[in-house]
Amino acid sequence: MSHLPTGAVRPAGTGERTPARVLAAVREAALAGLSPCAEPRAVISESWTRTLRLGVDPDAGTAHRILSADEIEQRRHSTPLAEVLPSLRDGLVSVADATWHIMVVTDAEGRVLWRDGSPAVRRSADRVGFSEGASWAEGTVGTNAIGTALVTRTPLQVHSAEHFVRTLHNWTCAAAPLHDPRDGRLLGVVDVSGPATSLHPATLALVSAVARVAEGELRTRHWEAVERLRSVGAPLLSRISGQALVVDRNGWTAAVTGMAGTDRVALPSRVRAGQVWLPALGLCELDPLPGGWLIRVGERERPAAANRVVLDLCGAQGGEVTVHGQAGHWSQRLSPRHAELLFVLALHPGGRTATQLAADLFGDPSRAVTVRAEMSRLRRTLGGVLAHRPYRFADGVGVEVLRPGRAADLLPHSLAPAVLAERG
Structure with a gap:
């Protein structure tokens, strides 16, 4: 069985408080391929459909290797989430402890890095494999707040038998994704979990609010680092003739x-010192600085025209674009939204208006202003690769799209109508 039955429209649906x-x-009806009593x-x-396709055991989940203590420590030290862990604990642990819940923080793969809260609930969590180092991705334990929030990129509460795996039916979980404000990268998830009998409708709102506070703290730390870099870069630039910039490691000026x-400035995925071609600036010279880069722009204001674009959508984090031109090639990872936009433009060589793209991405033509803002950012990044009126790949640019082996794995996080149609 690979898909849930559609059946007739039922008079009522389920919710967290069902x-x-x-x-x-x-x-049970869904797993048996029958029409359930409620939608x-x-x-x-x-999520159930994805989980069925992944072959997860509905009784016990999929066996997986628990990370060693050394691997857990390595991941803890390599993620920006460690910087905001005190804020997450301050906002959630006392509430979790008082209500017989635990707070869990995972990385972008769904691996549990930190766990805190009620000792009794932690012992119960150990019995279902909800321990540090365990994978809580959909491919391991099916539908759950952590794994499903990682896919949908939105806050989510999963209650009782909404969990795909039977051993989790005594649990209720509320999770919110955490993003790096410097580049939009998904860092992981913060989750509050506890006995299903303790479901509270405000839990998801609390978890979402604390996640936003943590992201705000990361944003503040980022701009403080940019200010420190400015104090180093401004005197340096005063001694340079011509065009030059000082940027941090993520390209922020x-x-x-x-x-x-x-x-x-959009930097390559694998940035290095020396001569580098940047589609938005042309041929540049990069020199390392503490916390960033000095970029000296070459005499040419714009690079020679790009002639080929490869859009790789086989990864789980959104995709990567590689631009080829006479001066070389350049690659950068894409945010989920920019991956969607470039994919839709690749589907329509003749171009799309902002209204059409709004319908393609949001199912709502009135959101054209949002599309124009995103396309403006993309065009600053990709230089002469993109044209507008209508939005399209520029004339003479060949476009190759690398798709995952299964259509269902195409941009798995995306809810854009155009992407859903291609998956179908």
Whole structure:
């Protein structure tokens, strides 16, 4: 069985506060390929379908290797989440402890890095494999707040038998994704979990609010680092003739001379010192600085025209674009939204208006302003690769799209109608 039955429209659907026995009946009917007595929530139904396709055991989940203590420590030290762990604990642990819950923080793969809260609930969590180093991705334990939030990139509460694996039906979980404000990269998830009998409708709102506070703290730390870099870069640029910028490791501009300022320069995925071709600036010379880069822009204001673009959508974090031109090639990872936009433009060589793209991405043509803002950012990044009126790849640029082996794995986080149609 690979898909849930559609059936007729039922008079009522399930929700977080639906009695556990009803949720269990809905799940059993879905697993058996029968029409359930009530419709599961759309986000749960879609997750169940993915989980069935992944072959997860509905009784016990999929066996996996627990990370060693050394591997856990290595991941803890390599993630920006360690910087905001005190804020997450301050906002959630006292509440979790008082209500017989635990707070869990995972990385972007769903691996549990930190766990705190009620000792009794932690012991219960150990019995279902909810321990540090364990994988809580959908491919391991099926539908759950952590793994499903990693896929949908949105806050989510999963209650009782909405969990795909039977051994988790005594649990309720609320999770919110955490993103790096410097580049939009998904860092992981913060989650509060506890007994299903302790479901509280405000838990998800609390977890989401604390996640936003943590992201705000990361944003503040980022701009403080940019300010420190500016104090180093501004005196350096005052001694340079011509066009030059000082940027941090993520391309955010700290200082500029001889040219119009820009918020951010798109750096290659594997940036290195020396001569580098940047589609938005041309041939540049990069020199390392503490915490960033000095970019000296070459005489040519723009690079020679690009002739080929490769859009690689086989990765799980959104995808990567590689631009080829006479001066070389350049690669950068894409945010999920930019991956969607470039994919839709690749599907429509003749171009799309902002209104059409809004319908493609959001199912809402009125969101054209949002599309224009995103396309403006993309065009600053990709230089002459993209044209507008309508939005499209520039004339003479060949486009190759690398898709995952299974259509269902195409941009798995995306809810864009155009992407859903291609998966189907």
